[in-house]
Amino acid sequence: MQADYPVMRDVVLVGGGHAHALVARMWAMAPLPGARLTLINPGPVAPYTGMLPGLIGGHYRRDEIMIDLVRLARFAGARLILDRAAGIDTAARQIVLHDRPPLPYDVASLDIGIGSDLPDLPGFARHATAAKPLGDYALAWEAFVARRLAYPRVVVVGGGVGGVELALASAYRLRAGGAQPKITLVERAAEILPHIGAGARRSLLDHLAKAGVAIVTGETPVGATATEVALTNGQTLGADFVLTVAGSRPQGWLGETGLALERGFVTVGPTLQTSDPQVFASGDCAHMTHAPRPKAGVFAVRQAPVLFHNLRAALTGAPLRTYHPQRDYLKLVSTGDKAAVADKFGLRAGGPWLWRLKDRIDRKFMAMFGDFPAMPAPALPANAVPGLAEVIGPKPLCGGCGAKLGGPALAGALAALPQPARADVLSGRGDDAAILRAQGGVQVITTDHLRRFTHDPRLMARIAALHALGDIWAMGAAPQAALTQVILPRMSDTKSAETLAEVMAEAAATFAEAGADVVGGHSSVGGELTIGFTVTGLARRALTKGGAQPGDALILTKAIGTGTIMAAEMAVVHLPGLILGEAVAAALTSMTQSSGPAAAVLAPVARAMTDVTGFGLAGHLLEMLDASGCGAQVQAATIPLLPGAMKLAAAGESSSLAPANRALTVGRLMLPEGPLRALLHDPQTGGGLLAAVPAEQAEEILERLRAAGYDAVRIGQVVAGPPRIEVIQSND
Structure with a gap:
């Protein structure tokens, strides 16, 4: 179990790619005291590239190929922000986000992947699905398969290894479901599979022929509708599902960062640093100037240990390590059924045994994100008071409303509380909020607070504010004003100020949305983040828990x-x-x-x-x-x-x-x-x-x-x- 040290510096990982997932896992095993890890990703999961064709072919469940970033972040003690990065302000050292204010960093890293969509072609944004990002493709494919078309037509744009692999997987899956598919592979070059050994290429061409995949080369799509794809030669291809696997497109916002780029990809040197030494990059979004390589997940995986070391070194002043990729690597290309073709150094092999090898490699990788190793809890001292272990319980104390005192204990504590003595206090304990007489009606008042259950202070602030407002709304009142109570964990002065500003800004926005004002509050430093609010509301009459009638x-x-x-x-x-x-x-x-x-x-x-x-x-x-x-x-x-x-x-x-x-x-x-x-x-x-x-x-x-x-x-x-x-x- 990790000790909670005061936060002094922020390490921000932008993107949940393979390298960052491995860095987060390494961080869990060896956190850097005084540093807070943050992971930013649009969704709660990240697909593992190597198993995607197996999912498309129906050999894996969706949960088997997804890295659960929520579980990973909890294991690593990291803050997870489910949002999309939209830029980097390197001068202010802030990550610009799509749906919330910028996030400060001391050291940042990019692993945001690439896109394979064709946004400039008419109709493709609406009627085509890009293979990357992979998560969206996986969902779209499952929805298409669920339609159970008898004669489904699939057009795959892009004749590289990825396009061939997914065309074969699509054909196998649809035939296994009883359909008679027509799969067409479109490649603008004169031939498909230009970057693979001759032996492996011949084998994959044979598999495509046996699967009935039609190949169109030397042509480029010029548009798409709901039922067809138009080509440069005037030909149209019938299409119920259009998949684009054509090339690698970098994220457009990288061009606004001021970082050095190569064809839109962030350039990095042997230490994986960009042109700004406080910003690192890895995976497909990075271009290694010292050793250019094709876009492949194997490089991201092998960059991870170097990236992990260097992120820590950038904060501690330790020497940086260098990454030098291998010249070639083993490519295992699945053929739709449970078989694969291998390619390395121009050699070629194939067959079911290679699928079993690939499956073992892929499952071994994903096992690192399955059952995480147990982190031992502090042992009780031998001379503890009897019954201490039972009070602590077998699981950690929940945060949020799950941390409140139980009903029987609460009722006992309140039993001796006297009834209101003032004439303008109309009710006290027993309902969602106290009711006070006010001019023209009543004022209700309540208080609530939540222990941290997420490492994201801004998210905690909104949830705590809405939770406290619930009592006001339950009594039919209009929210009026709020006082804030915040307990901050120990941090540096800078991080304390940043965190309190986050909490107050989000609280003010949430209460303003409800028509109320934040009018002040109190802050202190304690063991963990706790956020609470005392809230008032106004109503002509208060709605209570009593009054329900039979038949309602x-x-x-x-x-x-x-x-x-x-x-x-x-x-x-x-x-x-x-x-x-x-x-x-x-x-x-x-x-x-x-x-x-x-x-x-x-x-x-x-x-x-x-x-x-x-x-x-x-x-x-x-x-x-x-x-x-x-x-x-x-x-x-x-x-x-x-x-x-x-x-x-x-x-x-x-x-x-x-x-x-x-x-x-x-x-x-x-x-x-x-x-x-x-x-x-x-x-x-x-x-x-x-x-x-x-x-x-x-x-x-x-x-x-x-x-x-x-x-x-x-x-x-x-x-x-x-x-x-x-x-x-x-x-x-």
């Missing part, structure tokens, strides 16, 4: 499962068939969705409302039922769940607060043990609103909520009887 429809505006997903992320859980990073990204998207517009729809018509947070859906629904003196029937099939939540719950993953939440519902939740019951106890951070509305208005309300961007559902109804929840499961 129960509407929930967000899916549940954030606690389970984030607990699994903290534990770096690896489940075959699940890409945890994508589940985490979906959970974060849910947490950062404001409930303000939903409250505007629900508050005028709801008889009772609350937000679903730390006590889970079951706990908060029971609070509403207790206050209203009613029961509820909930349809199990209608309960919305975040992607991956059910699979994780079935595997036993849960938040550290879940046991206390289960204690709240004993004897009052009619549902057998299982993953769904576990998720009903799952603490939610930034959860949705739960409202009891007149049944006759439910459908209109749902339509308005969905039009506002919510995946809102009717989960059940309020019924007469004691306050308990009956979950009805389908007999199908």
